[in-house]
Amino acid sequence: MSSQPSLEQIKSKVAAVKKRNPAYGEVAAWLGQLLALTLEAAPPCLPPDLGLAERRTGQRLAAGRSMFEPGDLPLDLEQARGLLTQLKERAAQRPQGREQAQGLERLLAAVPERFQEVVNAFLAGDRQAQAQAAEELGLAPPVQNLFLRLALRPSLLALAQMVLEGLDLAPWTAGHCPVCGTSPRLASLAGEGGRRSLHCPTCETLWPHRRLCCPFCGNQEPEELVVLTAEGQEGYRLDICRRCGQYLKTLDLRSLAGPVIPVLDDLVTWHMDLVAENYLEENPVAPQAS
Ligand SMILES: [Zn+2]
Numbered sequence: 500m501s502s503q504p505s506l507e508q509i510k511s512k513v514a515a516v517k518k519r520n521p522a523y524g525e526v527a528a529w530l531g532q533l534l535a536l537t538l539e540a541a542p543p544c545l546p547p548d549l550g551l552a553e554r555r556t557g558q559r560l561a562a563g564r565s566m567f568e569p570g571d572l573p574l575d576l577e578q579a580r581g582l583l584t585q586l587k588e589r590a591a592q593r594p595q596g597r598e599q600a601q602g603l604e605r606l607l608a609a610v611p612e613r614f615q616e617v618v619n620a621f622l623a624g625d626r627q628a629q630a631q632a633a634e635e636l637g638l639a640p641p642v643q644n645l646f647l648r649l650a651l652r653p654s655l656l657a658l659a660q661m662v663l664e665g666l667d668l669a670p671w672t673a674g675h676c677p678v679c680g681t682s683p684r685l686a687s688l689a690g691e692g693g694r695r696s697l698h699c700p701t702c703e704t705l706w707p708h709r710r711l712c713c714p715f716c717g718n719q720e721p722e723e724l725v726v727l728t729a730e731g732q733e734g735y736r737l738d739i740c741r742r743c744g745q746y747l748k749t750l751d752l753r754s755l756a757g758p759v760i761p762v763l764d765d766l767v768t769w770h771m772d773l774v775a776e777n778y779l780e781e782n783p784v785a786p787q788a789s
């Protein structure tokens with residue numbers, strides 16, 4: 500499933516974050532404004548033939564192969580450049596955003612081939628290539644990724660919508676995104692018994708996934724699947740796998756207002772990443788006997 504949160508939903512999420520955790524108020528409001536720009540952007544133009552008919556066979560999904568690979572997504576980069584220009588102008592209006600805007604200016608001045616390479620490094624999660632580009636541009640890698648993510652958002656959401664229309668996700672049991680292959684960072688629980696969905700950080704698709712199963716390594720041993728909760732953080736929990744050392748930040752939508760807005764919810768739960776990293780440092784994963 501993929502659906503674009505409305506401007507109203509973005510605004511109410513920003514207000515809820517501010518109320519819940521004032522430390523994130525300013526950054527949430529800023530990101531809300533940037534997300535609003537992605538909603539207002541001109542629609543992207545995707546290639547008319549995505550080869551969906553051949554990709555849509557049940558065997559492909561049953562074999563755990565996503566419809567596209569993170570490095571070969573057909574996106575409208577011209578539209579993304581236009582939107583990135585607007586995002587850069589918005590960044591420049593923020594006192595601490597001047598340097599970010601200069602870095603984005605350098606990215607926008609790059610030849611199309613280089614721009615494509617930087618986009619591919621982001622989509623494929625190639626940390627080394629991301630760090631190299633970020634250094635060249637004078638940007639912090641997370642900032643570079645955030646702006647690329649926002650600039651590509653209309654294309655990614657349009658692609659996900661085209662791919663998911665009429666697609667039966669029933670055979671899909673894998674832990675990565677069925678559309679673009681990216682691993683999730685966020686999960687949500689909803690409905691009776693708290694059914695779990697995983698959320699793609701790239702194209703915002705959500706898909707159901709069994710609760711007692713690590714999406715990263717398939718581990719189903721209850722004693723190796725750790726849940727951490729914190730006082731005063733009702734509705735939020737960490738699901739950590741003691742076998743592979745990966746984790747999900749989980750939002751319980753039975754007590755928190757939805758929808759999950761991956762780019763925003765991921766940023767305003769940054770403290771949970773610190774808790775998870777700390778836990779894994781103190782409880783290192785034991786090497787598995789094969
Ligand atoms: Zn995806």
Ligand SMILES: [Zn+2]
Pocket residue numbers: 713714715716717718740741742743744745
């Ligand atoms: Zn695992």
